[in-house]
């Protein structure tokens with residue numbers, strides 16, 4: 701196994717009461733990567749996180765995290781290297797931000813002075829004495845994120861970290877995640893937001909009915925699924941579609957020579973288009 705490989709999943713099958721949830725799942729994640737798991741509701745994203753954090757077993761295949769069998773994460777010493785944010789990462793509503801974080805400091809034996817630092821990281825400096833029930837949804841999610849990274853985990857699992865957040869809060873979370881990633885944190889996240897995947901993931905996998913149908917860096921996927929057409933916008937407002945070939949080049953040359961060209965766009969599909977094409981499904 702490659703030294704820099706943090707997660708390795710090989711041919712994993714998972715069933716619930718005889719019903720298949722994950723089918724021949726294989727992928728690996730390198731240290732320092734942000735890896736996005738994309739799929740519609742029920743495709744197996746949450747189940748995958750549960751398997752990768754040893755909260756659920758599986759029928760066959762193998763999973764290694766930090767080069768060890770995933771079951772070893774039951775050892776708190778190893779689990780300390782991991783941070784998990786899921787749907788049911790609740791907060792104590794009637795306690796302050798500070799009190800909520802103090803409880804986790806106690807749980808993880810982290811000194812209270814880390815709270816100020818982590819609040820700064822998530823852009824909540826000065827909000828520590830607010831009661832959680834008075835916070836906006838976006839702020840609350842940032843408190844949950846603060847709690848998730850309180851013990852400085854090197855590997856983060858985030859289950860739909862921005863679902864149901866407004867665009868400004870989503871952007872804030874993205875910025876925080878990018879900074880964490882630049883500082884060396886490896887991130888595994890699930891999402892059904894293609895835009896999110898394109899913005900923050902180094903690589904993505906498309907999950908459909910428990911099976912990975914395609915994986916790779918977003919940019920490469922878009923280029924390899926491009927239909928190679930180019931759109932020209934002319935100064936008179938007309939749009940023209942030309943091929944990415946000799947004939948197209950001749951046409952573009954002519955348009956430029958005649959000083960008619962306003963702009964050029966290559967027509968790469970979005971990740972959403974590619975997902976729909978390979979799975980025959982929309983993400984929602």
Ligand SMILES: Nc1ncnc2c1ncn2[C@@H]1O[C@H](COP(=O)(O)OP(=O)(O)OP(=O)(O)O)[C@@H](O)[C@H]1O
Nearest residue numbers: 716717720721739740741742743744745746747748
């Ligand atoms: N504890 C369980 N018992 C039985 N079936 C389960 C259990 N957990 C998940 N499943 C089933 O496994 C499949 C995958 O569910 P999972 O929650 O992983 O999907 P998901 O991609 O995370 O969906 P969502 O985006 O809605 O959270 C679904 O068919 C679900 O009904």
